[in-house]
Amino acid sequence: MDTTPDDQAPDPATPSAGSAPTLQQVVDLAEELWPSGLAEPWDAVGLVAGRRERPVRTVHFAVDPVRAVVEEACDAGADLLITHHPLLLRGVHSVDAAGYKGEIVHRLIESSCGLLTAHTNGDSAVGGVNDVLAGMLGLQDATPLKPAEDGLPHEGLGRLGTLDVGTTLGELAGRLFGLLPAVAGGVRVAGDRDGIVQRVALCGGAGDSLLDVARQAGADVFITADLRHHPASEAREAVRDGRPYLIDVSHFASEWLWLPTAAQALQRALADRGYDVEVVVSGITTDPWDFVLTPGG
Incomplete structure (x- = not known):
């Protein structure tokens, strides 16, 4: 028999220690940290893929949603990938997996990994x-x-x-x-x-x-x-x-510096609400240039 007094009953709205937030709850926290209203008019920010009711236990941060980064996140079992740059910035009429962006969308969905973008709002x-x-x-x-x-x-x-x-x-x-x-x-x-x-x-x-x-x-x-x-x-x-x-x-380098701070801010916000989420920053360099030749170099 439950003998807990009514005034000591747990609040159903309060997460239990170590529980996982839903994707929607993570999206809401991201909105507090990097309000979408700060994005430039031409930009495309926010949730790109993912079921909002699914739990999130691991989040990966990266600058670019390129194939190597997506593979890293999915292989690690991440529930959400947050990138600075958008995957789908301009109008899209197909996500056929024969194209590299369509392939990325399919990989994310098939791995149950959401994608969230915080670009000019970030x-x-x-x-x-x-x-x-x-x-x-x-x-x-x-x-x-x-x-x-x-x-x-x-x-x-x-x-x-x-x-x-x-x-x-x-x-x-x-x-x-x-x-x-x-x-x-x-x-x-x-x-x-x-x-x-x-x-x-x-x-x-x-x-x-x-x-x-x-x-x-x-x-x-x-x-x-x-x-x-x-x-x-x-x-x-x-x-x-x-x-x-x-x-x-470097465009990539100037924005990568933000990732550890952003990851720490999100993890702190989640912990303050009683959630236990692993937040990881990708170490993959996504600068598009591989080498440079200079006079005398």
Whole structure:
């Protein structure tokens, strides 16, 4: 006979210690951490595949939902793969497994592994890609380069902040090189190696759309990825004193830095609610370049 008093009965809404959340509950927590409303209008974020009622015991994080990453997650028995980049960004009319994206969708579904994307919302959120990069460089009083229209004051694309002590462009580039995962492209720099920089603008991933914003903000240097020839050349020609200098890094590397922080934030949020979930960061390098040739190299 149950003799537990009514006022001591367990709350059915409270998870028991060590229980697994549903996919929907993980999606809800992801929405709190990286609100989908922060995503750019052209972006495609949120749940891509998965049954929302299924339990989640293992989550994998990665930058790209490429075949090797999906195989790693599925082979490990992951219930959810969270990637920064979308798998299906543009209109899709078929997921025929003969195509590589269709094959990935089938592999995920057949392995009961969900897929969730946190892209430009993961860039703009507090504690997101740009905050992590700014924090690792030691920027003080960092604010968004492009504030979110309907977000909090510290939400938005890119960051602008100040180093405690000015340093040379060469030293800053070297510091970045040491922080980023090693990839073939390395770090490219435009500007006076010995020029002193202190006011820093940055944008993880492709940020050439913010070149003018960085210049107007009075940045000494702008750090981003995927700088194309013409935008970079025109940005350099448009300024008389050479500033902002430009540092071009790997798109993958600049965003990978966020993964451990994102994984820790999600695991902490799950643990705070009594859930026991293993959260893993993929160690697979998904930068598309394998090697580079340089003069004298």
